[in-house]
Each structure stands twice: as structure tokens, then as C-alpha cells.
Amino acid sequence: MLQTAPELVSERYSNIVEVQTVSVDEDMMDDCVTAWEYDENGTMLPLECDVVLNKIVYQNDASETYSLDTAASTFYVLSAKADTTSTDDKTEDGVTLYGCIGWEDVLGPFNNLKYVSGYRRGAYANEGSYSALKSSYDMCSGNFDTSFYDIPDPSDASGTQFRLVVNSDTKNGGKVQLIVLTSIFD
Numbered sequence: 001m002l003q004t005a006p007e008l009v010s011e012r013y014s015n016i017v018e019v020q021t022v023s024v025d026e027d028m029m030d031d032c033v034t035a036w037e038y039d040e041n042g043t044m045l046p047l048e049c050d051v052v053l054n055k056i057v058y059q060n061d062a063s064e065t066y067s068l069d070t071a072a073s074t075f076y077v078l079s080a081k082a083d084t085t086s087t088d089d090k091t092e093d094g095v096t097l098y099g100c101i102g103w104e105d106v107l108g109p110f111n112n113l114k115y116v117s118g119y120r121r122g123a124y125a126n127e128g129s130y131s132a133l134k135s136s137y138d139m140c141s142g143n144f145d146t147s148f149y150d151i152p153d154p155s156d157a158s159g160t161q162f163r164l165v166v167n168s169d170t171k172n173g174g175k176v177q178l179i180v181l182t183s184i185f186d
Contacts, residue, residue, distance in 0.1 A: 035082030040173035095122040097178040099138040110158045118145035128168040134159030
């Protein structure tokens with residue numbers, strides 16, 4: 001965010017009270033992040049993912065602390081990284097995909113998606129693509145070269161579950177896909 005939209009940092013994070021790293025056990029991780037490599041023959045191979053979930057407690061202008069503990073709201077940032085498998089050196093043949101979702105978790109049935117971002121590194125080909133969805137509704141999407149940052153239309157940003165799908169072709173004729181879900185934390 002500092003590189004792609006620095007004006008949003010002070011707007012979103014000027015009143016931070018605390019940033020907590022939330023423990024994500026293996027079952028939770030399996031429910032919220034998946035990644036796949038499709039090789040040139042169409043064989044689908046699951047990929048290991050690194051997942052980080054941060055809970056940001058902040059204050060509004062009235063100095064009221066927002067958090068789930070005070071029955072108001074909390075801002076979460078879920079980040080995931082997946083590296084392709086490779087028989088060669090990863091710097092020559094591997095691809096890394098990274099995806100991040102930031103949302104306000106509001107008590108009740110609807111949360112607010114604030115932004116999605118991500119990047120890719122390594123032996124990728126063509127443009128990558130991303131799509132942020134609630135159910136099957138496309139909230140924001142596009143193509144990217146090396147990185148992306150996007151904010152949904154505020155009128156469409158409310159929902160119970162958000163999903164970020166990041167895709168990239170590889171130089172060896174395969175495809176890599178990373179899917180990040182927020183519903184496990186609702």
C-alpha cells in the first residue's frame with residue numbers, strides 16, 4: 001500500500017491502537033487459502049502456502065476503540081504467498097504469487113471489503129489476472145504485470161464472504177492460481 005496508494009495509509013491507519021498477528025492453524029488455513037499449479041499437461045498440483053492474518057484495532061474520531069471485544073468492528077488483513085514446485089532452480093523456473101485482502105469485520109451479517117492487492121515474481125508469462133468476489137459477484141478485477149492494488153466500489157463492498165483469485169501463466173506453459181477466502185473468520 002505504501003508504494004501503490006500512499007494516501008490511503010494515513011486515512012486507514014492513522015488511529016491504530018494495536019496490531020495483532022492472529023494464529024492460523026492448519027485446518028483454518030486449509031479453509032481460507034488454496035493454491036494450485038497446472039503444468040503444461042493440465043495436471044493439477046497443490047502448492048504449500050504461507051499465511052499471515054493481522055487484526056488491527058483502531059479508534060475513530062470520537063476516540064472510541066473498535067474491536068470485536070467491544071462489540072463494534074475490527075479491520076483484518078489476510079495475506080497469502082504460494083511458490084510453484086519445480087524440478088529446476090526456483091529462480092529459473094518457479095513462480096511466486098502473493099494475494100492480500102483487507103476487510104472490516106463488522107458484528108452482524110455483513111463485512112466491508114476495503115482493498116485487495118498482490119504481486120507475482122519469477123518465471124511468469126503474459127499478464128496475470130485477479131478478481132475479488134462476494135459469492136459469484138465480481139467486486140473488482142483486472143489484469144496486472146507484476147503487482148496490483150484495487151478498491152471495490154463502496155456501494156458494492158458489503159458481504160459475508162470475500163474471495164480473491166490470482167492467476168498467472170508460467171514460462172514453461174503452465175498456470176498458477178492462488179485463492180484467498182475471508183469467510184473462515186466471520
